[in-house]
Amino acid sequence: MNISLGENQYGKAENRVVRIYRDTPRHEIRDLTVSTALRGDFTVAHTEGDQSPVLPTDTQKQTVYAFAKTHGGGTIEEYGIALARHFVDDVAPVNEARIEIDEHAWDRAIVDGAEHEHAWTRRGPDVRTAAVTVSGSGAAQRIWVVGGIRDLVLLKSTGSEFRDFLRDEFTVLEPTTDRVMATSLVAQWRFADINCDWDEIFASVRRTIVETFATHHSLALQQTLYTIGKNVLEAHRELVEMRLSAPNKHHFLYDLERFGIENRNEVFHADDRPYGLIQATVLRDDAADAGPAWMQQLGWLT
Ligand SMILES: O=c1[nH]c(=O)c2[nH]c(=O)[nH]c2[nH]1
Numbered sequence: 461m462n463i464s465l466g467e468n469q470y471g472k473a474e475n476r477v478v479r480i481y482r483d484t485p486r487h488e489i490r491d492l493t494v495s496t497a498l499r500g501d502f503t504v505a506h507t508e509g510d511q512s513p514v515l516p517t518d519t520q521k522q523t524v525y526a527f528a529k530t531h532g533g534g535t536i537e538e539y540g541i542a543l544a545r546h547f548v549d550d551v552a553p554v555n556e557a558r559i560e561i562d563e564h565a566w567d568r569a570i571v572d573g574a575e576h577e578h579a580w581t582r583r584g585p586d587v588r589t590a591a592v593t594v595s596g597s598g599a600a601q602r603i604w605v606v607g608g609i610r611d612l613v614l615l616k617s618t619g620s621e622f623r624d625f626l627r628d629e630f631t632v633l634e635p636t637t638d639r640v641m642a643t644s645l646v647a648q649w650r651f652a653d654i655n656c657d658w659d660e661i662f663a664s665v666r667r668t669i670v671e672t673f674a675t676h677h678s679l680a681l682q683q684t685l686y687t688i689g690k691n692v693l694e695a696h697r698e699l700v701e702m703r704l705s706a707p708n709k710h711h712f713l714y715d716l717e718r719f720g721i722e723n724r725n726e727v728f729h730a731d732d733r734p735y736g737l738i739q740a741t742v743l744r745d746d747a748a749d750a751g752p753a754w755m756q757q758l759g760w761l762t
Pocket residue numbers: 622633679680681682708736738
């Protein structure tokens with residue numbers, strides 16, 4: 461019987477990086493969570509315990525902080541590309557690098573009606589994300605960028621139905637033509653190339669998601685996800701694929717009849733679990749091969 465090493469990668473997960481720009485009295489802040497993963501031939505490290513090809517995860521962490529000073533000024537997509545390229549181009553055993561970045565946004569504190577220069581309040585809960593994969597060297601080098609958003613909490617109090625579904629002997633769910641629909645959306649979008657206005661596209665995609673959720677009359681969360689993906693891809697030629705994951709945050713009508721009180725879709729019990737989990741990929745027919753674009757670090761084994 462022969463046993464061999466399969467796919468592997470290693471890196472430093474969730475480096476918490478806060479970069480302050482303080483060259484003028486009005487400071488700026490970038491608050492990031494950065495994860496690195498390196499891929500290549502690290503067989504001997506696993507089979508022999510030979511660490512000679514292994515750039516320590518501690519070094520990866522130090523690089524993340526060093527690059528925060530030198531390359532952290534732009535978008536998370538640009539910072540991710542710079543980091544991933546560095547590992548692939550400058551660290552011999554590495555032939556592929558994956559950088560995942562979350563950006564935690566801050567709003568300026570308002571003091572006496574004016575924006576404060578060096579105090580903020582955390583915006584959210586939604587978080588902008590980027591995942592960059594750089595593979596190969598020289599002219600054959602390829603770069604995949606996936607932008608995204610997570611924890612985008614959405615709720616609509618009408619304009620959502622769920623009826624005419626398949627039934628069997630275990631089905632007790634009542635159909636509804638008017639329900640609360642709520643989710644905490646994770647959406648990621650794959651770029652066709654790396655010459656984009658990353659900030660502009662992020663703002664526009666986020667706006668399209670929110671507007672679609674609000675205005676689309678939904679027959680199911682599945683239909684909402686597909687419509688979001690379709691609208692985003694139709695509006696953004698730079699994008700070829702969108703992946704969406706949406707927990708159905710159930711809002712159950714609370715039984716007030718027991719107290720002789722009428723409940724006309726007014727009082728709900730917001731349940732946190734279990735939740736339906738609806739996931740979909742929406743893509744162009746002519747989308748180029750995704751390569752390792754979706755091969756993530758975090759959650760690889762979860
Ligand atoms: O939008 C929905 N999709 C489902 O698949 C489903 N299943 C369920 O019980 N409620 C819902 N809602």
